Amino acid sequence: xxxxxxxxxxxxxxxxxxxxxxxxxxxxxxxxxxxxxxxxxxxxxxxxxxxxxxxxxxxxxxxxxxxxxxxxxxxxxxxxxxxxxxxxxxxxxxxxxxxxxxxxxxxxxxxxxxxxxxxxxxxxxxxxxxxxxxxxxxxxxxxxxxxxxxxxxxxxxxxxxxxxxxxxxxxxxxxxxxxxxxxxxxxxxxxxxxxxxxxxxxxxxxxxxxxxxxxxxxxxxxxxxxxxxxxxxxxxxx
Amino acid sequence: xxxxxxxxxxxxxxxxxxxxxxxxxxxxxxxxxxxxxxxxxxxxxxxxxxxxxxxxxxxxxxxxxxxxxxxxxxxxxxxxxxxxxxxxxxxxxxxxxxxxxxxxxxxxxxxxxxxxxxxxxxxxxxxxxxxxxxxxxxxxxxxxxxxxxxxxxxxxxxxxxxxxxxxxxxxxxxxxxxxxxxxxxxxxxxxxxxxxxxxxxxxxxxxxxxxxxxxxxxxxxxxxxxxxxxxxxxxxxxxxxxxxxxxxxxxxxxxxxxxxxxxxxxxxxxxxxxxxxxxxxxxxxxxxxxxxxxxxxxxxxxxxxxxxxxxxxxxxxxxxxxxxxx
Ligand code: SF4
Ligand code: SF4
Numbered sequence: 277x278x279x280x281x282x283x284x285x286x287x288x289x290x291x292x293x294x295x296x297x298x299x300x301x302x303x304x305x306x307x308x309x310x311x312x313x314x315x316x317x318x319x320x321x322x323x324x325x326x327x328x329x330x331x332x333x334x335x336x337x338x339x340x341x342x343x344x345x346x347x348x349x350x351x352x353x354x355x356x357x358x359x360x361x362x363x364x365x366x367x368x369x370x371x372x373x374x375x376x377x378x379x380x381x382x383x384x385x386x387x388x389x390x391x392x393x394x395x396x397x398x399x400x401x402x403x404x405x406x407x408x409x410x411x412x413x414x415x416x417x418x419x420x421x422x423x424x425x426x427x428x429x430x431x432x433x434x435x436x437x438x439x440x441x442x443x444x445x446x447x448x449x450x451x452x453x454x455x456x457x458x459x460x461x462x463x464x465x466x467x468x469x470x471x472x473x474x475x476x477x478x479x480x481x482x483x484x485x486x487x488x489x490x491x492x493x494x495x496x497x498x499x500x501x502x503x504x505x506x507x508x509x510x511x512x513x514x
Numbered sequence: 515x516x517x518x519x520x521x522x523x524x525x526x527x528x529x530x531x532x533x534x535x536x537x538x539x540x541x542x543x544x545x546x547x548x549x550x551x552x553x554x555x556x557x558x559x560x561x562x563x564x565x566x567x568x569x570x571x572x573x574x575x576x577x578x579x580x581x582x583x584x585x586x587x588x589x590x591x592x593x594x595x596x597x598x599x600x601x602x603x604x605x606x607x608x609x610x611x612x613x614x615x616x617x618x619x620x621x622x623x624x625x626x627x628x629x630x631x632x633x634x635x636x637x638x639x640x641x642x643x644x645x646x647x648x649x650x651x652x653x654x655x656x657x658x659x660x661x662x663x664x665x666x667x668x669x670x671x672x673x674x675x676x677x678x679x680x681x682x683x684x685x686x687x688x689x690x691x692x693x694x695x696x697x698x699x700x701x702x703x704x705x706x707x708x709x710x711x712x713x714x715x716x717x718x719x720x721x722x723x724x725x726x727x728x729x730x731x732x733x734x735x736x737x738x739x740x741x742x743x744x745x746x747x748x749x750x751x752x753x754x755x756x757x758x759x760x761x762x763x764x765x766x767x768x769x770x771x772x773x774x775x776x777x778x779x780x781x782x783x784x785x786x787x788x789x790x791x792x793x794x795x796x797x798x799x800x801x802x803x804x805x806x807x808x809x810x811x812x813x814x815x816x817x818x819x820x821x822x823x824x825x826x827x828x829x830x831x832x833x834x835x836x837x838x839x840x
Contacts, residue, residue, distance in 0.1 A: 430595070430622055430642070430644045432644070432648075434698050435695045436686070436687075436695065438682075438710055438757060439625070439686075439757045440687045440757055441755075441758075443687055446624070446625055446628070447627050448627075456688055468691075471691075471694065474698055474701060475650070476650065477600060477650045477653075477654070477665055
């Protein structure tokens with residue numbers, strides 16, 4: 277899932293203070309699970325803004341709303357008329373949601389209500405850890421299922437640096453050394469020898485370094501086009 | 515001869531090689547480099563010029579290496595993977611070779627968050643490059659030198675001829691993987707290896723036994739790392755906080771005794787500890803050099819270059835061999 281975290285209320289206030297009608301718009305998938313930007317958090321943020329407005333003597337109408345997802349139009353299309361009543365949308369979806377809505381909403385600004393952090397998992401309640409960096413060329417079969425790109429602070433590909441200290445990364449005693457984990461895991465799997473081979477310099481162009489990426493599934497697009505051309509069955513929407 | 519550097523010639527001669535370390539200053543003034551180079555000259559076969567060590571901005575390793583070279587000290591230009599992508603790295607390698615440099619040590623580099631272990635502001639918000647890692651950088655240098663090709667495959671009219679080095683931390687976690695780490699660097703093309711500072715001779719010797727069984731000591735020249743201890747505090751810090759360094763208790767006790775012997779006299783405590791530190795360094799050098807498979811020592815007298823001549827002499831490593839270019 278995509279993990280986000282809350283922005284300081286001072287920063288949010290700076291973004292919203294000059295608007296008259298603000299909608300705090302939550303997303304109920306990933307960012308709801310990490311307690312950053314679901315409908316519940318949107319409600320809290322809206323209340324905080326109202327409190328701040330009262331303190332500062334500003335008249336701002338602030339409401340909240342939430343939909344299941346902000347990254348596919350079908351989820352927010354049904355509420356778009358309502359959304360367009362406002363002069364600012366403070367989206368508490370991830371950055372994808374903010375971008376996606378910005379391009380579809382028209383003349384209304386969409387501002388980020390949270391910080392989008394990473395793709396991660398939930399090892400225990402209230403803890404989220406980064407596990408994949410979306411590099412576009414997965415090599416987890418070579419590293420025992422543990423990602424050196426997302427989880428090694430130096431994205432090393434050929435084994436640990438000299439900074440590994442008691443299994444922790446040199447960057448912080450709170451960060452596990454990815455290469456320590458990889459070596460230990462591959463020993464358990466009996467596949468340590470895979471690490472003997474030198475991984476050559478990577479082609480990072482499948483990653484963000486190659487420019488913004490896009491996946492296009494031609495067969496799905498062709499199928500959808502064909503479906504659209506079919507006459508609608510009488511008496512109903514497809 | 516791969517590079518013809520002095521370091522390579524000494525190593526090929528079979529005599530124990532000595533390298534030192536010269537940290538460039540946080541300043542645009544070349545005089546500190548000139549001063550340090552003149553202290554080290556004659557007491558080592560080459561000196562590492564660190565590349566923004568501890569992730570703090572200093573005179574670049576390439577520029578400081580050229581300044582040292584002009585003083586008659588052969589430099590080992592260090593190159594970290596932290597600050598440059600492969601385009602900048604190769605451009606700097608061509609430039610360094612064009613300026614006459616012939617040794618390059620490839621290292622990952624301290625992470626940009628390190629900021630001299632928090633003692634300086636540094637640049638913890640800098641972008642993290644690590645386009646290639648140490649093994650890959652070694653491979654790039656080798657490909658440039660031996661195939662006359664850039665990493666991407668384009669030809670080089672004149673190839674840079676570097677004696678290629680890499681660092682190795684023999685005793686960091688995961689300890690049983692460290693020999694593999696070394697093997698990969700050697701397979702990639704490392705001609706020489708400088709190790710992390712060694713205090714635990716028994717631990718080092720046991721890793722070296724594995725290395726000899728793998729035959730790696732014959733495929734690369736391993737120079738054992740010596741960090742000259744300055745005080746009991748420094749030894750304790752390195753034991754507790756520096757990855758891959760453990761300091762045996764008796765060494766810490768010797769230093770503490772030297773300190774305590776001075777009573778309340780701070781100046782004397784410093785002198786006594788420094789004298790003991792030099793003694794310890796000399797003993798470590800001898801023990802490391804007695805370890806089969808070791809071909810030299812890399813002595814780091816950090817911000818204490820003036821200690822080098824005495825140490826090298828006391829270790830019986832002076833004068834340094836003079837092997838003319840073929
Ligand atoms: S290798 Fe790439 S795709 Fe696979 S987990 Fe790591 S970052 Fe994600
Ligand atoms: S300590 Fe481990 S995780 Fe941290 S940079 Fe080094 S190899 Fe990577």
